[in-house]
Amino acid sequence: MLRLRCKTKNGSHIMQGLTHQSCVQELKSKVEELTGIPCDVQKIMVGYPPSSLDLRNGDAHLKDYPIKSGDTLIVEEEKNKPKPQDHPTVTKTPRLEASPVLARRVVPADNSCLFTSVNYVVEGGVYEPSCAPEMRGLIAQIVSSNPTAYSEAVLGKSNEEYCTWIRRDDTWGGAIEVSILSKFYQCEICVVDTQTVRVDRFGEDAGYHKRVLLIYDGIHYDPLQKETPGSDVPPQTIFSSTDDVILAQALELADEARRKRQFTDVNRFALRCMVCQTGLVGQKEAREHAKETGHTNFGEV
Structure with missing residues (x-):
């Protein structure tokens, strides 16, 4: 599989689903889908310094071009070429101005950001600021009911001490709590770290069908959601556990935060x-x- 980045003056997109056996026309169609630039007026460049690719033969295979997985394709619209015209009797459907993007949804820094964030994503984007005490109590109940699995060696304190500790509103949640909540909600919880630009996947091998995403800067957790700017469409917070594109987008978001030293x-x-x-x-x-x-x-x- 080829994993390419399609970059225009308006931003960049991850392009997947192509192989070296794919033809030029498949590449052009994928570029049009991501950028809105019609196939007939695309100028596609690769390498450094960027050089234009001769893509006039739509049946040619990508293996015949200097394109490899990980490359960034720079796409421009050729102004000197006329755009393809629709038949005058056909009404053209307007193109959507904005595409869904993965974004951070900021929650309060009140010692309970992990619980607020997990509740937000598993509930499909419903913000409930008063959920933390209930979630803390839920974790304490699960831990106290299984002292063998949740021993002092696992918790860093006795089972009883931990249950008292986690119920307090001035304590912070972390990996132990994420693992417990992943099992309770039967979903994979992916935590993207902005300092290391890595994903910690809780419940990865449990066979769950759902995946939710959090971003973590070393102190604070926020939920991640896919949203359409300027649209009334509700945000999406629950994804398929086989959707690796959303993980790549989350890592891009973390890498951007790291470059800005937001960790x-x-x-x-x-x-x-x-x-x-x-x-x-x-x-x-x-x-x-x-x-x-x-x-x-x-x-x-």
Whole structure:
């Protein structure tokens, strides 16, 4: 399979579903689907410096061109070519101006961002700010009912101490809680880390059919959703567990945040709030600042 990035002046898209045996016309059709540029006026370039590809033979195979998996195809509209005209008796369907994109849905920094985020995505985009106590109680009930599986070696504290601890509204959830919630909701929970640009997949091997996505910056969790800008269409938060395109998009989002240094390296502790530019030292100050101000965008200094 070829995994290509199709880049235009308006943004970039991941292109999948092509192989070296695919023909030129399949490539052009895929480009038109992603960019809206008609096949007849596409100028497709590859390499550095970019050089144009001669794609006039629509039946030629992509193996005959210098295209390999991972390449970025730069696509422009050739202004000197007339666009294909519709027959005058046919009404042309207007093209949608916006395509769905994967985006972060910010939730409050109130020590319960993990629980709020998980509840938001598993409920299909329904925001319920008062859900945290119920979810904390649910986790405590599951843990207390199985002291063998949830022992001190797993929890870092006794089963009873943990159940008391997780019910408090000033404690933070993490990997243990995500794993428990993945099993309870019978869905794969993918956490995308903006510092390392990796995906931790909880419930990956359990055979679940559903997948939800969170993004994590070292301190704060937010849910991810697919939304259409400027549209009233409800956001999508639940995806198929076989949808690897959505994982690639999530990693792109994380990589963009990393390039902007929108992450918190809790091992180095020199931080700055990217909202109000306040200098902070350590995880504790970052937590307190987030709780007091609602600011959740921290960068490493």
